[in-house]
Amino acid sequence: MNLWATKSIAALRAEAEGTGERSLHRKLGPLNLTALGIGAIIGAGIFVLTGQAAALYAGPAVPISMILVGIACTFAGLCYAEMASTVPVAGSAYTYSYATMGELIAWIIGWDLVLEYAAGAATVGVGWSGHLVDLFKLFGIHLPAHLTNSPTRWCTEGELARAVAGCAHSGLNFTGALLNVPAVFIVALMSTILVIGIKESASVNNFIVILKVAIVLLIVAVGLMHVNPANWKPFIPPNQGEWGTYGISGVLRGAGLVFFAYIGFDTVSTAAQEAKNPQRDLPIGILGSLILCTTLYVIVSAVLTGMVPYTELNVAAPVAYAVEKVGAPHWARILIDVGAVAGLASVVLVMLLGQSRVFYSMSRDGLMGKWAGRVHPKFRTPYLSSSSPASRSPSPAVYCHFSSWVNW
Secondary structure, three states: OOOOOOOOHHHHHHHHHOOOOOOOOOOEOHHHHHHHHHHHHOOOHHHHHHHHHHHHHHHHHHHHHHHHHHHHHHHHHHHHHHHHHHOOOOOOHHHHHHHHOOHHHHHHHHHHHHHHHHHHHHHHHHHHHHHHHHHHHHOOOOOOHHHOOOOEEEEOHHHHHOOOOOOOOOEEEEOOOOOOHHHHHHHHHHHHHHHHOHHHHHHHHHHHHHHHHHHHHHHHHHHHOOOOHHHHOOOOOOOOOOOOOOHHHHHHHHHHHHHHHHOOHHHHHHHHHHEOOHHHHHHHHHHHHHHHHHHHHHHHHHHHHHHOOHHHOOOOOHHHHHHHHOOOOHHHHHHHHHHHHHHHHHHHHHHHHHHHHHHHHHHHOOOOOHHHHOOOOOOOOOHHHHHOOOOOOOOHHHHHHHHOOEEO
């Protein structure tokens, strides 16, 4: 057994082009792949991180931070696009590692990706639950706390000192809740959609992406009517005497924070084996989603800092705060929560898609049990790694069920 053995690109291409009971359907075009990237990138971060980066670090210059991160991610996206077009196989960085650095590194990268996608989907599922509860409250509907919170919470000394709710002592605390039902529901729903078929999954994601982008643009339109240009002056606030607090260094530090709002564009490459023309479509999907999301982030951050002074935006929901502060219509506040709920739902879908495709590729290469590579005879999807809680390794649903029990 050679732990450094690599797999030739010719062999990987042959597997990707093969047919049979373990093959996947090539159903995704450039628009579907671009929507997958947007679906993974735009979540609740566009409503949260933009305001926090402006208030704490960059001031009204936060659009520059967005552009800097967009450029950095574009370079990474170019690398992914080149590898994805050269090795059009499901598995993303796992497959690329196998082709270049060997089996051991590929195995490590594969499990890194599984942890990223599964834990990411779990965390986002909990966030989706919180935004759904907030949305219902706007309509006077109050869901029971014992069914919408985690039964346990891990508390740090800092949270204990701040008297955070649910923290009686440092370490593991019991909250009195039974189960985070909405978190379990969204993961089960998205897992079911993924099992039914990649085309159907892409169609659901397309609908959600159109909905949340339309909501973001509508909120921007409302915000433009309440922009006060005086709030943009000075555009780059003077540095406060320490690195990263306003000034040029603050713009750079703000870029470090908003980088997290871009995570997810690499997920497009996990669908390489389901792209109609991967050599052409994958670069379009990866780079197209980055360009569109960067444009949206720049517009939203510019409008947000124009609505209210940037110093007021260090709150949990800065966009909602700004909308209420300027006296915008109540329906605009509702749209923010609808946009967050829709945005997080598509993130869960795409994260679970990436996780199951990494499992599929590892199984195909003999680095995981054969169950993970089984393809549904009708739907042509790796259904066991997408949904089965009884399989030999934790499925995404199991990870997200865990997230409903522990709130980190």
